[in-house]
Amino acid sequence: MxxxxxxxxxxxxxxxxxxxxxxxxxxxxxxxxxxxxxxxxxxxxxxxxxxxxxxxxxxxxxxxxxxxxxxxxxxxxxxxxxxxxxxxxxxxxxxxxxxxxxxxxxxxxxxxxxxxxxxxxxxxxxxxxxxxxxxxxxxxxxxxxxxxxxxxxxxxxxxxxxxxxxxxxxxxxxxxxxxxxxxxxxxxxxxxxxxxxxxxxxxxxxxxxxxxxxxxxxxQHATTIRSKIKITTQIMEIYTIFYEHINRYNLTASDQNKMKVGAGAVWFWYFLENRKVWLQSFMQTLKRTFSIDKFSVYYLLLGSMVHIKEHFSAAKRKLA
CATH class of the missing domain: 3.90.550.10 (Spore Coat Polysaccharide Biosynthesis Protein SpsA; Chain A)
Known part of the structure; x- marks a missing residue:
């Protein structure tokens, strides 16, 4: 046995x-x-x-x-x-x-x-x-x-x-x-x-x-658990996790910024997955994340740019 x-x-x-x-x-x-x-x-x-x-x-x-x-x-x-x-x-x-x-x-x-x-x-x-x-x-x-x-x-x-x-x-x-x-x-x-x-x-x-x-x-399909839950809810869960761990680990300012940018990268990943739903939830997501961090819009947008860069880099590696 x-x-x-x-x-x-x-x-x-x-x-x-x-x-x-x-x-x-x-x-x-x-x-x-x-x-x-x-x-x-x-x-x-x-x-x-x-x-x-x-x-x-x-x-x-x-x-x-x-x-x-x-x-x-x-x-x-x-x-x-x-x-x-x-x-x-x-x-x-x-x-x-x-x-x-x-x-x-x-x-x-x-x-x-x-x-x-x-x-x-x-x-x-x-x-x-x-x-x-x-x-x-x-x-x-x-x-x-x-x-x-x-x-x-x-x-x-x-x-x-x-x-x-x-x-x-x-x-x-x-x-x-x-x-x-x-x-x-x-x-x-x-x-x-x-x-x-x-x-x-x-x-x-x-x-x-x-x-x-x-x-x-x-x-990956249209009826996954994730696909049935609002994008705003999902992003707020990620923010909750990130901020809990920022406080727990006493992260440096640099690592804190990287973590917040990470939330933005995830947010943009949802855009690539379902643009229509992402756009519908756009303002609600910004408002709710702003209630946690006044600089959230900056990090969400910066994270999106990072994800775009990684997305195209991955595509190039795949073609190479």
Missing amino acids: GTLVSIVFTSYNHSRYLKQALDSLINQSYKDIELIVVDDCSTDGSQEILQQYSSYPNVQLHLLKQNTGSYVKASNYGARLATGEYLMFAQCDDFAAPDQIQRLVNAFEQDSAIGVVYSRSNLVDADGIIFSDDFVGREKRFREICYRDTIIRGADMRRFLSFACVIPNLSAALIKRSLYTECNGLSEKYLVAADWAFWLDLSERTDFYYITAPLNNFR
Whole structure:
């Protein structure tokens, strides 16, 4: 018997993607897993599909009686049932490479200080077709360190996370469950940015290990959780995270400025993703961020310029 891995798989109204997602986990080359499936009151036929998997010996199916209103709450519910040494949060619209868990588990043997192992992610469309990966567009320092499999010390990861969520998707990572407990789980005050806050908290406690192989497939489509939540709400969550950590870490003025510019870069990324919605939320975003920081407009615009530069640099690298 190997080390037990607990996979918390949360489901809500993504019936189209369930079979591919679940099959990719059940058919992992690493067999010492428990799969804890939590459905948050789906109404699109998801529960009927999930019932087909309930007879598997390593699958626990939990159909919640009342919708929690948040993937974060559903994830924490499942994590409280976990018994494995390692913990993974799998999203119901993503899917894994057959050897993902085996390679993540193996990486923990590199250094006892490692508490989180994660891989590069393919970005795939609604049909599962790869169109990019999450390494494209990363800032220069990250690319210099993470061009190969490597340990990322907590302080370095915290610096990376101060400017971008460099682990863009929970499904890409495996963590020591004891660390999840130390952090009191995922923060339920966030609707979309709980993972970012979680990684920042973990970076204070542990080191990370990065695998360059894209072992996770992160699906981009019109019905993701992020796509259903107002851009203003998402930006405000990012601002909340940034300002909490600015105060916690006693950052230098230079690093504080970089963090604020990072929020602007994320804001402009939303523009590239959905221009119409971005423009509709433009004034509300400026007003609400201004209430936190009187210089927010400056940082949002400066961050947008930085993102434009990175966007075109990434395009050039891709063509080279």
